[in-house]
Amino acid sequence: MNNWQRILSVARRELRIIRNRPLYFMGSIGVIAFCAIFFLTFLDHGLPDDIPIGVVDEDYSTTSRNFCQQLDATQLGKVVHYNSFSSAREDMTSGKIAAVCVIPEGMNEDIQAFRQPKITFYVNGLYFVSGALAWKDLLTMVNLTNGAVQREVLRAKGYNDAQIMGMIRPIDIDTHQIGNVTTNYNYYLSGILLPGILEMIVILVLIYSLGAELKFGTSRHLMDTSGHSLVTALMGKLLVWTLAFAAIGFVIIMLLYHWLHFPINGSIFNMFIAMFLMIFASEAIGIFIIEMLPVPRLALSVGALYSVLGFSLSGFTLPLEAMPPYIQGLAAMFPIRHYYLFYVQEVIFGAGFAGWWREVIYLLIFLFVPLIGLNRLKKAYIHQNFPKE
Amino acid sequence: MARKGFIKTWLLDWWAIFCHELKQIFSDGGVLLIFFVAGLAYPLLYNVVYLNGILSDTPIAVVDDADCSDSRRFIREIDATREVEVAAKCVNMAEAERMMQERKVNGIVYFPRDFGEKLARNETAKLSLYADMSSFLYYKNAMIGTNFVMLHEIGQIQMERYSLAGMTEQEASQVIKPLGYEDNNPFNRAFNYSFFLISAILMIIIQQTLFYGMSLLVGTQRERNHSFASLPDKLEGHGMVRVVLGRGGAYWLLYLGIGLYITFIVPAIFGIPQRGQFTDILALLLFFITDCVFFSMTWSTLITRRESVFLLFLAMSPICLFLTGCSWPTVAFPGFWKVFSYLFPSTFGVQGYINLSTAGGDISAAGTQMRIMIIQTIIYFGAACACVFAENWVIRHKEEIRERRDALARKAGIDKADDARIIAGE
Numbered sequence: 001m002n003n004w005q006r007i008l009s010v011a012r013r014e015l016r017i018i019r020n021r022p023l024y025f026m027g028s029i030g031v032i033a034f035c036a037i038f039f040l041t042f043l044d045h046g047l048p049d050d051i052p053i054g055v056v057d058e059d060y061s062t063t064s065r066n067f068c069q070q071l072d073a074t075q076l077g078k079v080v081h082y083n084s085f086s087s088a089r090e091d092m093t094s095g096k097i098a099a100v101c102v103i104p105e106g107m108n109e110d111i112q113a114f115r116q117p118k119i120t121f122y123v124n125g126l127y128f129v130s131g132a133l134a135w136k137d138l139l140t141m142v143n144l145t146n147g148a149v150q151r152e153v154l155r156a157k158g159y160n161d162a163q164i165m166g167m168i169r170p171i172d173i174d175t176h177q178i179g180n181v182t183t184n185y186n187y188y189l190s191g192i193l194l195p196g197i198l199e200m201i202v203i204l205v206l207i208y209s210l211g212a213e214l215k216f217g218t219s220r221h222l223m224d225t226s227g228h229s230l231v232t233a234l235m236g237k238l239l240v241w242t243l244a245f246a247a248i249g250f251v252i253i254m255l256l257y258h259w260l261h262f263p264i265n266g267s268i269f270n271m272f273i274a275m276f277l278m279i280f281a282s283e284a285i286g287i288f289i290i291e292m293l294p295v296p297r298l299a300l301s302v303g304a305l306y307s308v309l310g311f312s313l314s315g316f317t318l319p320l321e322a323m324p325p326y327i328q329g330l331a332a333m334f335p336i337r338h339y340y341l342f343y344v345q346e347v348i349f350g351a352g353f354a355g356w357w358r359e360v361i362y363l364l365i366f367l368f369v370p371l372i373g374l375n376r377l378k379k380a381y382i383h384q385n386f387p388k389e
Numbered sequence: 390m391a392r393k394g395f396i397k398t399w400l401l402d403w404w405a406i407f408c409h410e411l412k413q414i415f416s417d418g419g420v421l422l423i424f425f426v427a428g429l430a431y432p433l434l435y436n437v438v439y440l441n442g443i444l445s446d447t448p449i450a451v452v453d454d455a456d457c458s459d460s461r462r463f464i465r466e467i468d469a470t471r472e473v474e475v476a477a478k479c480v481n482m483a484e485a486e487r488m489m490q491e492r493k494v495n496g497i498v499y500f501p502r503d504f505g506e507k508l509a510r511n512e513t514a515k516l517s518l519y520a521d522m523s524s525f526l527y528y529k530n531a532m533i534g535t536n537f538v539m540l541h542e543i544g545q546i547q548m549e550r551y552s553l554a555g556m557t558e559q560e561a562s563q564v565i566k567p568l569g570y571e572d573n574n575p576f577n578r579a580f581n582y583s584f585f586l587i588s589a590i591l592m593i594i595i596q597q598t599l600f601y602g603m604s605l606l607v608g609t610q611r612e613r614n615h616s617f618a619s620l621p622d623k624l625e626g627h628g629m630v631r632v633v634l635g636r637g638g639a640y641w642l643l644y645l646g647i648g649l650y651i652t653f654i655v656p657a658i659f660g661i662p663q664r665g666q667f668t669d670i671l672a673l674l675l676f677f678i679t680d681c682v683f684f685s686m687t688w689s690t691l692i693t694r695r696e697s698v699f700l701l702f703l704a705m706s707p708i709c710l711f712l713t714g715c716s717w718p719t720v721a722f723p724g725f726w727k728v729f730s731y732l733f734p735s736t737f738g739v740q741g742y743i744n745l746s747t748a749g750g751d752i753s754a755a756g757t758q759m760r761i762m763i764i765q766t767i768i769y770f771g772a773a774c775a776c777v778f779a780e781n782w783v784i785r786h787k788e789e790i791r792e793r794r795d796a797l798a799r800k801a802g803i804d805k806a807d808d809a810r811i812i813a814g815e
Contacts, residue, residue, distance in 0.1 A: 027700030048721035093750035114563035125577030130718035180522035221814035297419040
């Protein structure tokens with residue numbers, strides 16, 4: 001048997017193992033399918049709407065009613081009326097409403113008489129997205145109310161509409177959101193979370209696949225099949241898994257950027273490169289962990305603890321700059337971090353090769369990591385001298 | 390007499406199961422790794438990662454084609470905000486775009502040529518903001534920074550214009566701002582990222598490590614051909630409650646300690662606000678841990694092998710985080726996922742903990758959550774008992790089930806002997 005045939009027979013053996021243990025199927029395709037369905041349907045709306053905002057209207061005038069109606073009519077907000085501040089505050093503390101807006105008694109009269117009444121609002125910043133959006137909505141409404149009053153005054157003074165615009169709004173900002181025009185949370189989160197979950201799956205499944213040989217004591221037979229070469233054994237196993245993961249990665253990229261039309265400034269083909277490289281790098285990490293710790297239970301626990309951290313350290317929610325410096329260095333250890341930087345260049349800016357070539361090199365460096373412990377794993381496979389569980 | 394005997398045996402059985410479970414926990418390295426390394430070190434690690442929690446001075450580039458005193462003042466004021474720092478002044482958009490692509494800046498502010506002229510002509514002058522959406526916090530900072538400066542500038546310019554129209558300063562200020570506002574963000578003044586996220590992560594760590602640890606043990610027992618649910622033989626299949634409470638008691642005791650550490654000591658170390666009453670939070674924690682114990686007991690029944698829990702359920706951790714509603718608001722959940730979120734103690738534990746500890750509400754602020762957790766506890770307790778019953782049934786009918794399974798495999802064309810030969814060479 002030449003080496004190619006040995007690789008193929010290891011691969012055939014791996015397929016038999018997969019068929020015998022449904023866990024492999026559930027743990028890879030089952031988990032990623034569930035997560036894809038979850039995130040893509042959960043964040044389907046892109047931006048939350050009708051966030052409940054409590055209003056305590058102590059004025060009961062046309063102006064205050066008008067204010068409430070306008071606030072209710074915004075896409076973001078939905079008004080919930082309260083009779084007292086204390087009950088509204090209680091509901092805000094318990095997270096039922098995102099903000100409380102208090103309209104003071106006599107607001108209408110005070111506005112007419114230019115006594116400058118004050119609307120007070122309280123935002124619950126602990127429910128992050130809803131709090132921030134409610135705050136933005138309330139600020140906009142107050143500014144619009146101010147503009148409306150000014151317009152009435154200026155009209156009464158005989159200004160025409162063009163002049164009034166200049167008086168009310170001397171400066172305007174025209175905002176361009178590069179890479180995500182509609183502030184869509186689905187584009188923002190799913191675009192990184194799903195590859196992140198795939199990274200987690202690749203690491204865990206590979207650790208399990210290699211560790212199971214030790215656990216069930218089949219590693220010697222594996223070495224027999226591969227002609228006593230660990231590299232051949234790994235090649236055979238990786239052949240199966242790389243094809244499987246690459247297929248999953250392919251579907252994810254197609255799903256996001258082709259079928260669901262997530263915005264992409266660059267080319268979807270380059271994202272395939274990013275995805276495949278991330279999968280290879282994650283495989284390398286998985287192999288490295290089982291090499292260093294040829295005890296399946298410990299290796300899996302370590303793999304789990306490692307891959308969960310990737311979500312935070314990719315820096316796509318809280319940017320890395322805001323983390324302590326010693327944590328920033330750690331982030332380079334996670335393939336998903338490099339995938340994210342690649343994604344920024346390709347999806348957000350469409351910069352192409354010039355933008356992401358560095359990430360390619362970093363991801364390729366991961367591939368050399370398993371070389372460190374090949375011998376250690378080979379010895380463990382032959383002597384089976386580590387605890388089995 | 391018989392009654393007394395029952396209570397006595399009940400307690401003795403309970404005590405035996407309780408001690409046995411504790412012994413199991415402490416003789417298993419993997420479980421200890423999850424309970425003590427993950428349970429104790431992860432809260433610290435996450436706190437370090439999110440230590441600052443606020444992104445300040447997001448670098449932006451400025452392209453000033455107007456080059457007038459107004460635009461220069463605007464730039465100076467943006468630079469002075471907490472949110473934004475003017476990192477570069479570029480000669481044209483191409484240069485600024487390149488800097489943004491190289492991630493040296495995360496936003497661009499562009500003043501068109503006619504900016505100053507329009508201001509001088511009493512028209513609306515427009516400036517453009519280009520924000521990098523690769524992280525929403527960049528966008529938020531760039532937006533807030535420039536908008537506050539804009540509002541401030543508008544106030545100044547309006548004063549000038551109204552004065553020119555013949556108003557006194559007093560009149561002008563009254564017309565410009567007929568309605569004032571005062572905004573408060575009492576629980577999280579600067580929209581600090583860590584306050585809400587850490588509070589949520591802490592409670593999720595409690596639930597997930599408990600679940601993973603317990604599942605590891607259940608898987609191990611099953612691999613060794615023991616059962617996690619084996620009742621004392623003399624009971625002849627009765628006494629599910631004893632087993633559930635005995636095993637549960639062991640985890641409950643451990644997690645009381647870990648829970649106290651996570652909910653009280655960790656936030657104190659890192660200065661996460663602890664505004665609540667100690668007794669209120671303790672009550673919440675007791676409910677939460679009890680709920681988590683029965684939750685884990687029920688779902689860990691699904692685990693047949695030691696390692697499978699990570700492969701199958703590790704991805705649930707980020708999903709649980711989303712289901713708490715602390716980032717994506719609960720009102721925006723699609724109906725199905727809202728119902729799904731009711732499966733997890735963490736959904737209510739996190740909300741309750743945020744309301745009580747971080748927001749400082751009184752016990753009624755977590756009333757709804759606690760009530761739901763009580764209902765969950767009752768249901769999961771019943772389910773855990775049912776699982777013990779089912780497990781015992783399976784043990785008694787082992788042979789039948791194996792035969793059925795083999796028959797199914799044969800039907801599907803799987804030759805087990807051939808597979809074994811290829812896999813293990815037997």
